[in-house]
Amino acid sequence: MSAREEILARIAKAVAGTEDVEIPRDYRTQAATGDLVELFAERVDDYRAVVHVLPAAEVPGWIKERLAGRRMIVPDGFDLDGHESWPDLHTADGVVTGCAVGVALTGTIVLDHGPGQGTRAQTLVPDYHLCVVRADQIVSSVPEAVARLDPARPLTWISGPSATSDIELNRVEGVHGPRTLEVIIST
Amino acid sequence: MSATFLGMPGNFPENSQKAVQDSQLRYNLRKATHTIRGKRADVVGELPDWAELRAAGKAIKDHTLRNLDRYLVQLERAVQDAGGTVHWARDAAEANRIVTGLVKATGEREVVKVKSMATQEIELNQALAAEGITAYETDLAELIVQLGDDFPSHILVPAIHRNRSEIREIFLEKMPETPAGLTDDPPALAEAARLHLRERFLRSKVAISGANFMVAETGTLVVLESEGNGRMCLTLPETLISVVGIEKLLPTWRDLEVFLQLLPRSSTGERMNPYTSMWTGAVEGQDFHLVLLDNGRTGVLADEVGRQALRCIRCSACLNVCPVYERAGGHAYGSVYPGPIGAILTPQLRGMGSELDASLPYASSLCGACYDVCPVAIDIPEVLVDLRAKAPHAAAEKAGMKVAGWILDDHRRLAAAQRLASKVRGLVPKKRLPGPMSAWTDTRDVPEIPEESFRDWWERNERA
Ligand code: SF4
Numbered sequence: 217m218s219a220r221e222e223i224l225a226r227i228a229k230a231v232a233g234t235e236d237v238e239i240p241r242d243y244r245t246q247a248a249t250g251d252l253v254e255l256f257a258e259r260v261d262d263y264r265a266v267v268h269v270l271p272a273a274e275v276p277g278w279i280k281e282r283l284a285g286r287r288m289i290v291p292d293g294f295d296l297d298g299h300e301s302w303p304d305l306h307t308a309d310g311v312v313t314g315c316a317v318g319v320a321l322t323g324t325i326v327l328d329h330g331p332g333q334g335t336r337a338q339t340l341v342p343d344y345h346l347c348v349v350r351a352d353q354i355v356s357s358v359p360e361a362v363a364r365l366d367p368a369r370p371l372t373w374i375s376g377p378s379a380t381s382d383i384e385l386n387r388v389e390g391v392h393g394p395r396t397l398e399v400i401i402s403t
Numbered sequence: 404m405s406a407t408f409l410g411m412p413g414n415f416p417e418n419s420q421k422a423v424q425d426s427q428l429r430y431n432l433r434k435a436t437h438t439i440r441g442k443r444a445d446v447v448g449e450l451p452d453w454a455e456l457r458a459a460g461k462a463i464k465d466h467t468l469r470n471l472d473r474y475l476v477q478l479e480r481a482v483q484d485a486g487g488t489v490h491w492a493r494d495a496a497e498a499n500r501i502v503t504g505l506v507k508a509t510g511e512r513e514v515v516k517v518k519s520m521a522t523q524e525i526e527l528n529q530a531l532a533a534e535g536i537t538a539y540e541t542d543l544a545e546l547i548v549q550l551g552d553d554f555p556s557h558i559l560v561p562a563i564h565r566n567r568s569e570i571r572e573i574f575l576e577k578m579p580e581t582p583a584g585l586t587d588d589p590p591a592l593a594e595a596a597r598l599h600l601r602e603r604f605l606r607s608k609v610a611i612s613g614a615n616f617m618v619a620e621t622g623t624l625v626v627l628e629s630e631g632n633g634r635m636c637l638t639l640p641e642t643l644i645s646v647v648g649i650e651k652l653l654p655t656w657r658d659l660e661v662f663l664q665l666l667p668r669s670s671t672g673e674r675m676n677p678y679t680s681m682w683t684g685a686v687e688g689q690d691f692h693l694v695l696l697d698n699g700r701t702g703v704l705a706d707e708v709g710r711q712a713l714r715c716i717r718c719s720a721c722l723n724v725c726p727v728y729e730r731a732g733g734h735a736y737g738s739v740y741p742g743p744i745g746a747i748l749t750p751q752l753r754g755m756g757s758e759l760d761a762s763l764p765y766a767s768s769l770c771g772a773c774y775d776v777c778p779v780a781i782d783i784p785e786v787l788v789d790l791r792a793k794a795p796h797a798a799a800e801k802a803g804m805k806v807a808g809w810i811l812d813d814h815r816r817l818a819a820a821q822r823l824a825s826k827v828r829g830l831v832p833k834k835r836l837p838g839p840m841s842a843w844t845d846t847r848d849v850p851e852i853p854e855e856s857f858r859d860w861w862e863r864n865e866r867a
Contacts, residue, residue, distance in 0.1 A: 219491040219697075223649065226701035227472040234707075236469050239462040243455040243661070259674065306605070322675040335687060336638040336680075340631065341605075359660035367621040367656050368485075370686045373663075373679035378631040381671050382544035382560055383567055383589040385435040391543065391593050392600065393631025393678060 247321040247357035253401055256354050259323025263376020264389055265397040272402045275348060279312060279400070282346060288312055289338050293331025305337060310344030310394075316371075318354040318401075319361045323376070325349060325399065326361060328369040336370055345394040347374075351403045414762035419731030428732055431566045436723040442672025443720060443776070449674070450664070459661045461780040464714035467652050468704060474619040474652050475695065481622025485684020487691040492646075494698050499530035501694050502611065502644055506536050509642050511609045517626065517636045518542035519613025520717055521646045521696055523555065523739040524752075527611070538611065539603055541632035543596050550577035556733025556741060558719040559670055564732060567592065574599075600632065610636035614647045615716065616662060617693075620655045623683045624693070627666060627676045637680050638687075646694045649701075650713040662716065665778035669718035699752035708789040712748045714779040721773035721783060727766055736763065743773035747786040755794050764790035 217225070248255055257267045270278055276296060283290075283299055289311040290301040302308045316328040325347055327333045339345055355361050365371060378393030389395065423429070447453050467474055479489045492498035506514055514531065516522065516538050528538040540549045547562035548555050551573045555561030562570070567587040574581050574592065578599045585595055612633070616625040624645055626633050637643060653659065667676045685691040704710050722728050722742030733741035737759045738749040746766045755761040764787050773783045 219493045219497060222493055223491055223695070223697045223701060224472045224475065226697070227475075227649075227704060230701050230705035230710075231469050231471065234469055237462050237465045239466055240455070240458050243452040243459055243664075245660075262674075263677070319675075324675045336634065340634050340638060358663050359657075362657060362660040362663070367618065367623045367681070368683055370683075371679075371681040372634065373675070373681075375673070375675035375677050377677070378629070379677045380543050380593055380630045381439075382542070382547070382562060382630075383570060383592055384431070385438045385560060385563070386589060387671075387673075388589040388593050390590065391597055391630035391632070392541075392604070392635050 243359075245357060245359040247360075249356070252320040252354045252356055253351050253403060255356075256318050256320040256323060256349070257401055259320065260325075260376070260399050261323075263323055263379075263397075265323075265376050265399055267399045267401065269401045269403060272350075275400060275402045279346070279348070282398075283312065286310060288346075289334065289342060291332060291334035291338060293333075295332065305341050308342040310342045310346060310396075311338050312346040312348070313339055314348050314350075315353060317361045317364050318349040319358060320354055320356050322358060324358075324361070325374045326365060327372045327374065328366060329372070330369065336372060339372065340393055343394055344396045344398070345374075346398045346400070348400045348402055351401060354401075413737070414758045415731070415735055415737070415766045416762065418737060418759070419735035419766075421735075423730055425732075427566070428564050429730065431564055432729055432732055435560065435563045436729050439672050439723050443669060443723070444672075446668045446672055446674055450668070456661055456664055457778055457780055460665050460716075460778055461714060463653060463658050463661060464779055465711075467654055468650065468710060468713055470654075471649065471652065471704070474654055475649060478617055478619040478622060478652060479695075481618075481620065482684055482691075482693055483622075485622050487622070487684040487693055490692060490694045492694055492696050492698070495525035498525050498646060498694055498696050498698065499527055502527060502646060503531060503534050503536065505642070505644055505692055506531065506609055507534065509609050511536075511607075511642075513537050513539065513603075513607060514609045514611050515539050515541050515603060515607040515636050515640065516545075517610065517612040517628070517633045518545050518561070519611070519646065520558065520739055521613045521648050522611060525646070525696065525698060527646065539600075539607075541600055541604070541636060542628075543593065543630055543632075546596060546600070547573055550574070554734050555739060557722060558717050558740070558742070558744075560719075564734070600635075604632075604635040604639055607636075607640050609642045609644070610640040612636060612643065612645045614645050614651055615666065616659065617647055617652050618654075618656055618659065619652055621683055623656070623681050625659065625679065625681050627670075627679045629671065629677045631678055634678055634680055637682065640689075642690045642692070644692045644694065646696055648696050648698070650704075650715075666716055666718055669716075669720040669776065669778040703748075703751045706751065709747065709751050709786050711781050712744065712751060712786060714781055715744050715748065716779060717744075718778055720776040720778065721781075724772040724776050725767075726770065726772070727768060731766070736766065738763075743767060743783045744781070747781075747783055747790060750790055750794070755790075761794045764794055 260267045287302040287309045289308045313334050314332040315325045317326040377389045377397040378391045379387050379389050380391045490501045531538050540546050544562040557563040571587040581595050614624040615627050725743050728742040736745040740748045746763045750760045750763050769784045
């Protein structure tokens, strides 16, 4: 018998006669109804990321100023005239991306690495990540975020800068991922 | 190469006496577990629907286990459809053979690893080493354990028994490029690890990971982490091999909405961990292999009481509240799974043939704190009592009495245990009422006034 057949047979035997259970889903799917931008900004800030709330019209100018003089990766599909993307992953100072979803309650940004969001490596190797979140991309809760995302795409959920709790269980920012996470909420 | 747990001599009380006498270790453990305990309580308290999430988490896992064969086949097909290859391993030896073969086929002699309980359980690093392949741990705590030629002592923070100055010593001794002026400031230590591993990440062609969850419906694997070493390993190498226990399955994509809330809050005490990676099959040109591991799990599944241990999502909340763990330390459990979950999982996975494994069901005062914090409502005391009934008696029982004895001979500790013991679980496995309310009563936080104090319970049972 192959390992596959044997394991499946062992399982069938182990659970035979066991009753199935109903799954109660009485938890909240929506976590907040108020000002999601404010809640999201506050929660991202709690992770010691840098947060700015800007009117949409001011965002491109603000980004250009931020990028000036830096070797920044601007991924395909990220809408920014007149700024050349730094070609080399390993010598780049940072990366600027959009995102797929923001989760207000947990201060989380989710990338699906679609247009304007870069590859997984591009958002990981450089030490600085500037991420633009549109107000309409922010949902209140984890269940709402899961419902909006496409499982066929690679997904990266980001909650603050890289950190570790491995030394006496205190959170220390900055290990292997970007040590600086800066978030612009475009309203 | 890190040391091996298998065949470790002794029994739980003997092993723990070393820890009890080590005041530095006890101080480290106490400080760390109390810190994380407070953080967990804060972020769990923030969610008004925690009890409902916990009820859903428990039921999703029970439903999955009931239909595990069907969901595994569904997962296999989904992973294959997305360009991945699926392997099945009956036991540790078979899993190690499969992984070693896959690494050899790439021609590489080095692999990077993301922290994974399953690969520790099967002692994959040792198996690779025997074939001339070096496995580099990349999680900071795993690195500390590996460089220190040490054992992990906690699920989430394997080097929890080390404090900052000990970590500094290990780095200075074992990482040649570390500057002599390294301080024991945690950011400086993290920076030293970053520099040490950076080149290795960029150079490595093969990575080995575990996974926190697998989604049958979509074939998606999910890894939660903090540092970014996981993202490095999952993303950069050309070949990715994930070794995952068969119980890590969730039926649907939607089920993640429950577990992505339960796990981070229970584990690191954060609203969300810094990074979670999800991928389905072969992504961005990678060669992806999934090794599904049984290694005793189907045996656990066959036990009507013990099978609930398979709901475990390895959050480590039960370790952090356990008065016995806090005193005995993780090493005493002689397994990669320490603390209350280890006390019920190890004897079931490995059997109770050795003196050590037979003593594990006694590594508890049955205070019930572990059940209260468990995000999937595993009734650890119930399983412990059931295992005690099955253990080869005499020696294990005598040993076990001594374990709880330390707690009793220390008044401060007893007071703490009583505060934790919000409810004493019965000595006899309870039959719960069936019907729509059972999930609710199972997972509501238990009443604040204990039905019976720990001391009363102890005295009653001492006399009995
Ligand atoms: S038994 Fe429960 S509390 Fe303990 S690690 Fe597993 S899921 Fe967490």
